[in-house]
Amino acid sequence: MSRRELRLNAFHMHSPGHTWAGMWRHPRDASVRYTSLDYWTSLARTAERGLLDGIFLADVFGTYDVYGGNADAALAGAAQAPNADPLLVVPAMALVTSQIGFGVTANLTYEHPYQFARRFSTLDHLTEGRIGWNIVTGYLESGARGMGLAQARAHDARYEAGEDFMEAAYKLWEGSWEDDAVIHDRERSIYTRPEKVHRVRHKGPFYRVDARHLAEPSPQRTPVLYQAGTSSRGRAFAARHAECIFLNGHTKPIAARAVRSIREAARDHGRDPYDILMFLGATVIVAPTRAEALDLRDEYARYLDVQGQLALVSGWTGIDLSTLGPEEALAYVKTNAMQSLVENLTVNTDHRFTVRDFAQFGPLGARAPFLVGSPSEVADELLSWAEEADVDGFNLTRVVVPETLEAFVDLVVPELQDRGVFKTRYREGTLREKLFPGTGARLKSTHPGAGFRRLAA
Numbered sequence: 001m002s003r004r005e006l007r008l009n010a011f012h013m014h015s016p017g018h019t020w021a022g023m024w025r026h027p028r029d030a031s032v033r034y035t036s037l038d039y040w041t042s043l044a045r046t047a048e049r050g051l052l053d054g055i056f057l058a059d060v061f062g063t064y065d066v067y068g069g070n071a072d073a074a075l076a077g078a079a080q081a082p083n084a085d086p087l088l089v090v091p092a093m094a095l096v097t098s099q100i101g102f103g104v105t106a107n108l109t110y111e112h113p114y115q116f117a118r119r120f121s122t123l124d125h126l127t128e129g130r131i132g133w134n135i136v137t138g139y140l141e142s143g144a145r146g147m148g149l150a151q152a153r154a155h156d157a158r159y160e161a162g163e164d165f166m167e168a169a170y171k172l173w174e175g176s177w178e179d180d181a182v183i184h185d186r187e188r189s190i191y192t193r194p195e196k197v198h199r200v201r202h203k204g205p206f207y208r209v210d211a212r213h214l215a216e217p218s219p220q221r222t223p224v225l226y227q228a229g230t231s232s233r234g235r236a237f238a239a240r241h242a243e244c245i246f247l248n249g250h251t252k253p254i255a256a257r258a259v260r261s262i263r264e265a266a267r268d269h270g271r272d273p274y275d276i277l278m279f280l281g282a283t284v285i286v287a288p289t290r291a292e293a294l295d296l297r298d299e300y301a302r303y304l305d306v307q308g309q310l311a312l313v314s315g316w317t318g319i320d321l322s323t324l325g326p327e328e329a330l331a332y333v334k335t336n337a338m339q340s341l342v343e344n345l346t347v348n349t350d351h352r353f354t355v356r357d358f359a360q361f362g363p364l365g366a367r368a369p370f371l372v373g374s375p376s377e378v379a380d381e382l383l384s385w386a387e388e389a390d391v392d393g394f395n396l397t398r399v400v401v402p403e404t405l406e407a408f409v410d411l412v413v414p415e416l417q418d419r420g421v422f423k424t425r426y427r428e429g430t431l432r433e434k435l436f437p438g439t440g441a442r443l444k445s446t447h448p449g450a451g452f453r454r455l456a457a
């Protein structure tokens with residue numbers, strides 16, 4: 001391939017609404033069937049037909065109740081509410097596919113490493129090494145209240161707790177069971193050699209573990225680690241732990257700046273900056289001709305639920321947009337929610353973002369690439385973003401299910417393949433081996449998690 005191979009994920013959520021609120025009302029949209037398994041198996045088959053690298057599932061813990069100080073707009077508009085557990089649909093999708101990976105968001109703040117590590121080891125077994133974890137720490141106060149807390153942890157403290165959680169999890173995944181612990185010796189009646197299973201003793205500022213990992217070693221052990229969140233504290237966390245990063249940015253320079261600073265920080269941590277794959281969120285509306293794609297965009301735009309959309313942006317930013325007039329601009333505040341987003345919408349941009357912009361089905365509302373056109377126009381734009389922002393690929397945002405993804409698979413994938421920038425078949429091996437050819441199923445030795453391999457021995 002002439003340039004770096006483009007990587008692509010289908011970006012989805014276990015909810016009738018995702019980042020474009022209201023699309024569930026479109027007559028051809030199937031999102032209201034998100035509670036049935038065949039909704040998920042059919043999505044997985046389509047994505048694998050298009051040789052996509054993964055299905056990336058977002059998740060949010062809590063309900064969007066910042067807008068107007070209540071959850072009405074989120075609930076009425078299905079703005080990421082209701083929201084079911086994303087991990088539980090993975091085995092069904094894994095059963096009907098054999099290659100595609102699963103990047104699943106899970107919030108560590110309300111988990112304990114001992115039980116959490118087991119859940120991901122289980123999924124790594126059941127998917128035969130195709131599981132990834134998008135590490136998040138939560139940004140909704142409503143989630144904290146649901147867990148019985150008076151308020152959410154402060155932004156930077158969430159990342160501090162995340163560091164501690166990761167260390168405990170690495171010890172369990174990497175350091176507890178030796179590779180030759182399980183021998184299935186029927187004659188001697190030894191399933192596991194006890195001397196090869198080590199007790200993890202972790203005493204951190206936030207978490208304590210004194211136990212052997214519950215699951216036996218899975219193909220990748222540590223799942224492929226995704227991260228999203230590019231505030232300065234977020235970047236430091238990402239540079240240490242992430243193998244893949246999901247970011248947004250409504251202009252190429254904004255995305256490029258974030259990418260550059262993460263790659264530099266990774267180098268400072270002794271890692272190759274290109275050991276981290278960067279995925280930019282992208283909304284793509286494609287049709288055989290530009291005119292048809294523009295018609296489709298206008299048609300979809302009619303279904304955008306403005307109140308639902310403002311409920312989402314209010315939750316992400318932690319700023320109640322109902323207190324601003326339609327032409328009023330968002331002002332910078334040090335939010336306890338997504339700091340990187342507030343920075344991108346205020347201090348990092350020349351554009352003055354107003355409430356009206358957030359309710360636009362277009363580039364400003366997307367806060368990320370919003371591409372409309374024929375297959376060759378879309379391919380040109382994807383490559384231009386990849387080049388200028390130095391990203392490795394895209395998380396393709398759900399619009400109308402399943403047709404937006406089907407159109408991409410049928411029209412854009414062949415175009416990218418013809419240009420030699422997208423694979424024509426899957427590589428062998430686990431998700432990690434597919435994403436990072438030649439490095440093996442386990443974390444690379446320069447990754448901090450690899451340092452815990454023999455710690456418990």
Ligand SMILES: Cc1cc2nc3c(=O)[nH]c(=O)nc-3n(C[C@H](O)[C@H](O)[C@H](O)COP(=O)(O)O)c2cc1C
Pocket residue numbers: 057058059060061105107135136137138139228229230231232233234235246247248281337338339340341
């Ligand atoms: C593109 C993108 C996608 C995200 N997806 C999720 C998600 O699915 N669930 C979640 O709880 N947080 C999600 N987050 C929030 C981040 O994990 C992080 O908590 C938040 O951005 C605050 O960190 P920051 O200030 O460093 O950006 C996402 C953030 C970004 C930028």
